[in-house]
Amino acid sequence: MDIIAELAMDTSNPAVFVNAELLGRYVGRKVRAVIQVIRNDGTAVIGKSTDEKQMIVKGLPPSQLTTFVEVIGIADGQNSISADKWTNFGDNFDTFTYNKLCQLANGEYQHLFL
Amino acid sequence: MVKTVTPGAVSAMRSAPSPDSPADVPELVVQVLDLKSTGTRNRFMFTANDGKMKLKGILPSNVESEIHSGSIQNLGLIRILHYTLNDIPNKSDKYLVVNKCEAVSPALEMEIKSDAGDLDCGILLKSKQEDETNSEVTVEESGNLWKPKQEVEVGNQVKTGPGIHLKPKQEMVAKSAAQIVHEQHRNMAPAARLAMTRRVHPLVSLNPYQGSWTIKVRVTSKGSMRTYRNARGEGCVFNVELTDEDGTQIQATMFNEAARKFYDKLEIGKVYYISRGTLKVANKQFKTVQNDYEMTLNENSEVEEASNEASFVPETKFNFVPIDMLGPYVNGKELVDVIGVVQSVSPTMSIRRKSNNEIIPKRDITIADETKKIVVVSLWNELATTVGQELLDSADQSPIVAIKSLKVGDFQGVSLSSLGKSVVKVNPETPEAKKLRSWFDSEGKGSSMDSVGSGLIASSRNGSRSMYSDRVFLSHFTSNPSLGEDKPAFFSVRAYVSFIKPDQTMWYRACKTCKKKVTEAIGSGYWCEGCQKNDEGCSLRYIMVAKVSDPSGEAWVSAFNEEAEHIIGCPADELNQLKSQENEENPYQQKLKQAIWVPHLFRVSVAQHEYMSEKRQRITVKGVAPVDFAAESRYLLEEISKQKAS
Numbered sequence: 001m002d003i004i005a006e007l008a009m010d011t012s013n014p015a016v017f018v019n020a021e022l023l024g025r026y027v028g029r030k031v032r033a034v035i036q037v038i039r040n041d042g043t044a045v046i047g048k049s050t051d052e053k054q055m056i057v058k059g060l061p062p063s064q065l066t067t068f069v070e071v072i073g074i075a076d077g078q079n080s081i082s083a084d085k086w087t088n089f090g091d092n093f094d095t096f097t098y099n100k101l102c103q104l105a106n107g108e109y110q111h112l113f114l
Numbered sequence: 115m116v117k118t119v120t121p122g123a124v125s126a127m128r129s130a131p132s133p134d135s136p137a138d139v140p141e142l143v144v145q146v147l148d149l150k151s152t153g154t155r156n157r158f159m160f161t162a163n164d165g166k167m168k169l170k171g172i173l174p175s176n177v178e179s180e181i182h183s184g185s186i187q188n189l190g191l192i193r194i195l196h197y198t199l200n201d202i203p204n205k206s207d208k209y210l211v212v213n214k215c216e217a218v219s220p221a222l223e224m225e226i227k228s229d230a231g232d233l234d235c236g237i238l239l240k241s242k243q244e245d246e247t248n249s250e251v252t253v254e255e256s257g258n259l260w261k262p263k264q265e266v267e268v269g270n271q272v273k274t275g276p277g278i279h280l281k282p283k284q285e286m287v288a289k290s291a292a293q294i295v296h297e298q299h300r301n302m303a304p305a306a307r308l309a310m311t312r313r314v315h316p317l318v319s320l321n322p323y324q325g326s327w328t329i330k331v332r333v334t335s336k337g338s339m340r341t342y343r344n345a346r347g348e349g350c351v352f353n354v355e356l357t358d359e360d361g362t363q364i365q366a367t368m369f370n371e372a373a374r375k376f377y378d379k380l381e382i383g384k385v386y387y388i389s390r391g392t393l394k395v396a397n398k399q400f401k402t403v404q405n406d407y408e409m410t411l412n413e414n415s416e417v418e419e420a421s422n423e424a425s426f427v428p429e430t431k432f433n434f435v436p437i438d439m440l441g442p443y444v445n446g447k448e449l450v451d452v453i454g455v456v457q458s459v460s461p462t463m464s465i466r467r468k469s470n471n472e473i474i475p476k477r478d479i480t481i482a483d484e485t486k487k488i489v490v491v492s493l494w495n496e497l498a499t500t501v502g503q504e505l506l507d508s509a510d511q512s513p514i515v516a517i518k519s520l521k522v523g524d525f526q527g528v529s530l531s532s533l534g535k536s537v538v539k540v541n542p543e544t545p546e547a548k549k550l551r552s553w554f555d556s557e558g559k560g561s562s563m564d565s566v567g568s569g570l571i572a573s574s575r576n577g578s579r580s581m582y583s584d585r586v587f588l589s590h591f592t593s594n595p596s597l598g599e600d601k602p603a604f605f606s607v608r609a610y611v612s613f614i615k616p617d618q619t620m621w622y623r624a625c626k627t628c629k630k631k632v633t634e635a636i637g638s639g640y641w642c643e644g645c646q647k648n649d650e651g652c653s654l655r656y657i658m659v660a661k662v663s664d665p666s667g668e669a670w671v672s673a674f675n676e677e678a679e680h681i682i683g684c685p686a687d688e689l690n691q692l693k694s695q696e697n698e699e700n701p702y703q704q705k706l707k708q709a710i711w712v713p714h715l716f717r718v719s720v721a722q723h724e725y726m727s728e729k730r731q732r733i734t735v736k737g738v739a740p741v742d743f744a745a746e747s748r749y750l751l752e753e754i755s756k757q758k759a760s
Contacts, residue, residue, distance in 0.1 A: 094744035096438065100751050108758070
């Protein structure tokens with residue numbers, strides 16, 4: 001029984017899709033964002049958000065990072081995230097569409113996401 | 115759109131009970147009364163009313179969705195495109211079977227009655243009552259309540275029990291049909307009441323059968339004077355687009371004398387009272403405006419400028435598309451409106467028109483909006499010289515420009531081009547302009563902006579053009595079984611191939627030269643009837659049937675060689691080789707399996723086929739393109755914002 005419970009998806013604490021503009025709204029909460037990696041110094045990554053602003057992602061990035069990375073973690077400032085999950089999204093990514101997604105998912109379609 | 119019935123529609127149908135095809139059917143708009151469902155789920159019966167006569171009938175099953183969605187309503191108008199009149203056994207009357215129709219207008223305020231109304235009113239109402247199974251009600255009502263000359267029942271038929279008086283919903287003095295139709299569509303605002311003293315008719319109520327009308331319209335577009343020469347001699351002509359207070363538009367044309375008389379008088383943007391024009395059904399080939407009719411003015415027509423009336427007609431209605439959302443419109447039929455801050459204006463260029471070697475002026479302006487994208491708009495002819503010059507002179511002040519009706523092309527990704535009917539407004543006093551101005555003054559001025567075209571993935575010409583126009587879901591085919599009845603209809607759809615039957619005849623033997631089917635020749639080789647020669651070998655070409663699925667449903671489609679190759683991933687000859695390899699792994703089945711659950715963008719044609727004396731819908735794949743997820747996402751974003759707007 002426990003094993004089955006483990007396999008079920010935990011939807012209790014969804015990560016909010018954010019860009020730089022929206023990040024400030026969710027300080028202290030779990031967020032997810034796709035950033036374009038600008039600089040990686042091993043303890044933090046400086047990236048560009050999908051709405052073209054600077055974002056700092058703290059944590060332990062994986063050894064190999066592609067151009068675009070999705071990070072999931074806690075928003076800990078107006079433009080920084082403390083990430084515990086990093087996923088490489090490759091070198092080709094349509095930031096425009098992702099940005100619109102952030103806007104829609106936090107705007108009138110919020111009820112579908114949170 | 116016309117919003118009234120075709121007079122004599124019922125008698126027209128009675129005198130031609132079995133037209134062969136929709137081409138033989140004249141204009142027949144009737145009002146739907148007594149709309150109700152029959153026992154069977156998707157059949158609805160109704161009474162067709164043309165203002166004078168009525169006819170009981172039944173609607174085709176394929177309008178079920180329109181009835182449920184409200185496009186076809188009781189008391190609304192429909193245009194009958196194809197019908198048959200059947201005899202009712204034991205009765206002298208006929209029954210109208212509508213084979214094809216389209217919605218024209220939602221519910222009108224009440225049943226349309228003809229001018230010879232007063233006496234008919236009472237009779238018509240009584241016959242309505244007779245439909246009720248309760249005769250007690252009939253006697254009571256006709257005795258007590260209905261005073262035909264004064265009171266007219268308004269609204270839907272009310273079903274009541276015995277002994278209950280039907281009170282009219284509104285008491286109105288009996289009016290002529292013309293006035294009823296006229297008032298139906300308006301809220302009587304003070305300005306309108308003033309117009310009423312001149313008895314101004316809304317454009318929507320005009321029809322060829324009513325001669326004396328006056329309209330009050332703004333000239334929203336004016337064509338240039340053209341001269342022509344035909345068998346009858348020379349002449350000159352120009353046309354204008356007129357818009358009235360409700361936003362209804364109609365094209366008006368003037369020839370020769372009338373053209374000369376009114377060309378200078380009719381100025382764009384000014385409001386006029388116009389009467390004594392004639393109406394006729396619009397020539398669909400040349401239609402630029404959404405109206406079933408077009409108007410002609412002759413020398414006897416009256417055109418009077420309405421100079422004293424204050425802001426009459428709502429300004430040109432804009433429906434702006436943000437620059438970064440222009441992608442899906444590229445090379446499509448739909449025209450767009452845009453608003454932006456002018457970044458640069460080019461000098462006038464002279465372009466030679468290929469068709470007639472005429473030289474026409476053109477000017478390119480670059481505009482930007484809050485999406486931080488820029489796009490180039492090409493202004494042609496008068497727009498290039500007049501407004502274009504104005505913009506050049508004031509370019510350093512970064513004027514805001516709003517443009518209506520632009521064609522979207524694919525030059526440098528996305529480009530906009532003006533048409534004769536395009537309207538340009540400089541620094542308009544609209545909320546969008548104000549927002550744009552404040553954005554530009556605060557941040558836009560300094561920011562770097564990209565061309566909208568550069569961000570778009572450039573697909574092949576065929577791909578980007580057709581895969582985003584006429585986009586539907588598969589349910590559109592299954593819920594409209596008579597699609598493509600007259601001539602094939604084309605659509606694009608994104609779907610997964612969900613099933614390919616392994617044991618179908620998947621290919622035919624084809625002539626290597628002309629691709630036609632070959633037959634086995636006596637001896638060896640193959641004979642091609644078309645080329646009239648024998649060949650040792652032949653090639654195999656696909657004739658495949660497959661099932662496709664999307665979130666709305668599924669459908670069977672046929673695919674021929676090129677398209678099937680895309681779907682399966684190899685030519686028919688190769689697949690045949692795999693098939694003949696009968697080993698454990700069964701590579702043939704594997705190949706088919708790999709083709710399943712792959713998403714594609716399909717271009718399809720839908721037509722009707724007779725199969726064993728039954729009409730079947732046939733969907734044929736005309737083109738296949740891989741799904742470009744980034745472009746697809748942008749298309750979805752555009753659809754989402756369209757949904758929001760409506």
